Amino acid sequence: MSLAALFFYLFAGVAVASAFMVIASRNPVHSVLFLILTFVNASGLFILIGAEYIAMLLIVVYVGAVAVLFLFVVMMLDVDFVELRQGFLQYLPVGVLIGMVFLAELVLVVGSWTFGAGVTGAVTSAAPGVSNAVAIGRVLYTDYVYFFQAAGFILLVAMIGAIVLTLRHKENVKRQSIPVQNARTKAMAIDVVKVPSGKGL
Amino acid sequence: MTLSLAALGPALPELLLALSALALLMLGAFAGPKSTDTVNGLALAALFGALVLVLIGPAEATLFNGAFQVDAFGRFMKVLALIGAGGTLAMSVDWLKIEKQDRFEYPVLVLLSTLGMMVLISAGDLIALYMGLEMMSLALYVIAANNRDSVRSTEAGLKYFVLGALSSGMLLYGASLIYGFTGSVNFAQIAQAAREPSLGLIFGIVFTFAGLCFKVSAVPFHMWTPDVYEGAPAPVTAFFASAPKVAAMAVFVRFAMEALPNVAHQWQQIIVFVSIASMALGSFAAIGQRNFKRLMAYSSIGHMGFALVGLAAGTQQGVQGVLVYMAVYLVMTLGTFACILSMRRKDGMVESYDELAGLARTSPVKAFMLAVLMFSLAGIPPLAGFLAKYYVFLAAIEAGLYTLAVIGVLTSVVGAFYYLRIVKIMYFDEPAAAFEPMRSEPRVVLAISGTFTLLFFVYPAPLIAAAAAAARALF
Numbered sequence: 001m002s003l004a005a006l007f008f009y010l011f012a013g014v015a016v017a018s019a020f021m022v023i024a025s026r027n028p029v030h031s032v033l034f035l036i037l038t039f040v041n042a043s044g045l046f047i048l049i050g051a052e053y054i055a056m057l058l059i060v061v062y063v064g065a066v067a068v069l070f071l072f073v074v075m076m077l078d079v080d081f082v083e084l085r086q087g088f089l090q091y092l093p094v095g096v097l098i099g100m101v102f103l104a105e106l107v108l109v110v111g112s113w114t115f116g117a118g119v120t121g122a123v124t125s126a127a128p129g130v131s132n133a134v135a136i137g138r139v140l141y142t143d144y145v146y147f148f149q150a151a152g153f154i155l156l157v158a159m160i161g162a163i164v165l166t167l168r169h170k171e172n173v174k175r176q177s178i179p180v181q182n183a184r185t186k187a188m189a190i191d192v193v194k195v196p197s198g199k200g201l
Numbered sequence: 202m203t204l205s206l207a208a209l210g211p212a213l214p215e216l217l218l219a220l221s222a223l224a225l226l227m228l229g230a231f232a233g234p235k236s237t238d239t240v241n242g243l244a245l246a247a248l249f250g251a252l253v254l255v256l257i258g259p260a261e262a263t264l265f266n267g268a269f270q271v272d273a274f275g276r277f278m279k280v281l282a283l284i285g286a287g288g289t290l291a292m293s294v295d296w297l298k299i300e301k302q303d304r305f306e307y308p309v310l311v312l313l314s315t316l317g318m319m320v321l322i323s324a325g326d327l328i329a330l331y332m333g334l335e336m337m338s339l340a341l342y343v344i345a346a347n348n349r350d351s352v353r354s355t356e357a358g359l360k361y362f363v364l365g366a367l368s369s370g371m372l373l374y375g376a377s378l379i380y381g382f383t384g385s386v387n388f389a390q391i392a393q394a395a396r397e398p399s400l401g402l403i404f405g406i407v408f409t410f411a412g413l414c415f416k417v418s419a420v421p422f423h424m425w426t427p428d429v430y431e432g433a434p435a436p437v438t439a440f441f442a443s444a445p446k447v448a449a450m451a452v453f454v455r456f457a458m459e460a461l462p463n464v465a466h467q468w469q470q471i472i473v474f475v476s477i478a479s480m481a482l483g484s485f486a487a488i489g490q491r492n493f494k495r496l497m498a499y500s501s502i503g504h505m506g507f508a509l510v511g512l513a514a515g516t517q518q519g520v521q522g523v524l525v526y527m528a529v530y531l532v533m534t535l536g537t538f539a540c541i542l543s544m545r546r547k548d549g550m551v552e553s554y555d556e557l558a559g560l561a562r563t564s565p566v567k568a569f570m571l572a573v574l575m576f577s578l579a580g581i582p583p584l585a586g587f588l589a590k591y592y593v594f595l596a597a598i599e600a601g602l603y604t605l606a607v608i609g610v611l612t613s614v615v616g617a618f619y620y621l622r623i624v625k626i627m628y629f630d631e632p633a634a635a636f637e638p639m640r641s642e643p644r645v646v647l648a649i650s651g652t653f654t655l656l657f658f659v660y661p662a663p664l665i666a667a668a669a670a671a672a673r674a675l676f
Contacts (some may be wrong), residue, residue: 146268150329150332158339161339161342161343164350165349
């Protein structure tokens with residue numbers, strides 16, 4: 001067995017096992033952590049087939065952003081997962097039945113699937129010796145620069161929107177301002193008050 | 202491929218809008234709330250500048266491998282969209298200030314939304330179409346919820362967002378099917394590939410049209426319209442009813458005519474159905490409404506149905522009809538909303554049109570203008586609304602769509618009921634308390650709109666000729 005095959009079975013095995021643990025673990029935080037493990041192993045599989053750009057994207061986008069977002073949501077929202085799972089066993093037969101139907105359909109579809117002529121030949125890198133990231137970069141900033149900029153503006157609109165709808169300027173909040181603190185003079189800081197004797201303040 | 206900066210010339214209006222939106226955002230963020238007036242003024246100036254650039258810009262150009270195209274059709278629609286955006290922004294400044302909803306982000310979002318409309322109108326392929334649509338809509342979702350302390354406004358924003366996301370999903374699904382079955386996202390190449398209808402292509406067309414119908418609020422994808430129009434602040438509703446409708450209708454026509462001319466008989470029946478359903482619902486459902494904004498929502502659904510009659514014809518004359526219709530619709534809508542925005546008494550805004558009772562005695566000029574607009578919306582000759590309907594129905598009859606034309610005329614008779622009821626309330630009911638005097642911007646918009654509607658039939662040639670030239674660009 002070659003080294004690549006060994007790594008394939010390693011990544012694939014861990015990915016399947018941790019994917020199972022995502023739905024099996026009782027603690028939702030553990031579920032998210034297993035999800036991250038699944039993503040990391042999937043990106044390992046992508047590296048094995050030579051799609052290193054997608055592998056990096058998977059790590060950056062899914063592990064770095066999406067999974068962390070999940071983690072925050074799980075920790076900040078008080079969702080009682082134990083309660084959600086009640087009746088899990090009760091619905092198990094129906095669930096298994098639907099699962100079997102889907103599985104049979106998938107087998108039927110994939111079993112009869114044939115690729116058209118010329119499809120497999122088309123999936124080769126455009127120029128030899130050019131890595132995926134370079135190939136994408138070459139068209140992204142030239143042929144597709146219009147869409148790239150437009151997408152940038154859409155993200156900007158989303159950001160402005162989130163701020164417009166949620167940011168509230170609170171009155172009477174004390175903020176630290178270091179220049180003001182440093183510029184304090186004796187006259188500003190000390191107030192000499194004449195206290196009449198026997199009265200107090 | 203190298204792209205020199207000078208080659209971007211045809212996209213100058215878009216660049217101006219994009220850069221001024223960024224600059225105004227910086228200005229507002231650093232100068233704080235006191236800069237709102239400046240930002241409003243400069244945003245208006247930017248819209249006006251873009252309008253001038255569209256008018257003096259090149260007549261025909263293609264950029265970015267066909268993703269961005271400038272032609273007579275695009276220029277016509279861009280001028281309409283910019284007028285709509287500028288007119289509503291000008292009217293909204295004072296209104297938002299009185300209601301204490303003025304924020305510098307509002308004009309910036311209007312600018313970005315208008316930028317999305319320009320991208321949409323110029324779209325030459327499916328990716329640009331989607332990008333423009335999202336840029337336009339995302340900004341609209343936000344300004345619908347502009348009054349974020351009001352439950353109805355936030356509900357409007359949320360409802361619009363959720364349903365808009367659903368329609369975007371359908372549009373993307375359709376676009377991916379069309380790409381899969383024709384092998385291209387470019388409109389011209391889709392037209393080349395789609396000579397024979399295939400099942401996959403038809404599915405793609407249906408889903409894409411569903412997404413586009415949502416944006417023009419045509420039945421059966423209209424459900425969001427009344428709630429969003431009623432919930433959103435009035436100037437935002439005015440904006441919704443004007444510029445985005447023009448842009449969405451432009452891309453609808455362009456997509457149907459440029460990408461799918463060879464399978465026209467496939468999508469024609471969809472448009473005929475949507476058109477009949479929109480006209481019927483727009484006429485009947487509006488009868489029970491008392492809220493003026495909600496009434497205008499149903500009115501706009503109906504009018505989109507009338508405009509789609511021209512598209513259903515699928516001829517050059519039909520497209521010309523759509524263009525004339527959208528121009529007239531835009532002007533009438535701006536004028537009507539100028540009136541809605543000035544329905545203000547000492548204790549705040551009123552939205553029911555019963556409050557207009559006896560307006561003819563309290564402010565006769567305004568009542569006359571609004572009556573002209575209502576007659577025109579109902580399509581009574583010789584006003585502008587009648588001529589617009591005349592052109593689309595004529596195109597439908599010449600294309601052999603007699604049933605569509607007859608149903609259209611019948612529904613416009615039904616629709617006349619609720620427009621004329623407003624005239625009756627203004628002229629024959631006992632006067633209610635007078636409104637606060639109209640602000641200057643709505644007054645100007647109402648005056649221009651009313652005069653245009655009233656006198657359009659005297660000299661319609663320039664608009665008709667421009668629309669004819671624009672329609673020719675697609676054939």
